[in-house]
Amino acid sequence: MSNVYMDDQKNKLWPMSAKLNYELRYEEKELVEKALIKRANILSKLQLLLTITTNN
Structure with a gap:
């Protein structure tokens, strides 16, 4: 996810959030x-x- 921010790929950021x-x-x-x-x-x-709570 941080790669999206670093590369300024905002079109991918909104669906991820x-x-x-x-x-x-x-x-x-x-x-x-x-x-x-x-x-x-x-x-x-x-x-x-979210990952931690889903796995428990």
Whole structure:
């Protein structure tokens, strides 16, 4: 997922966030570079939590 942020492939980002049940606000969709990477960290943690809870 972080590769999507690093490569600025926003067209792939929105469906990925939707799969995690994390709806990005308009302001978040306008983020670029470092701010977008910070958001990636949050989504990655959400993805990890989802994986852990699903496996237990």
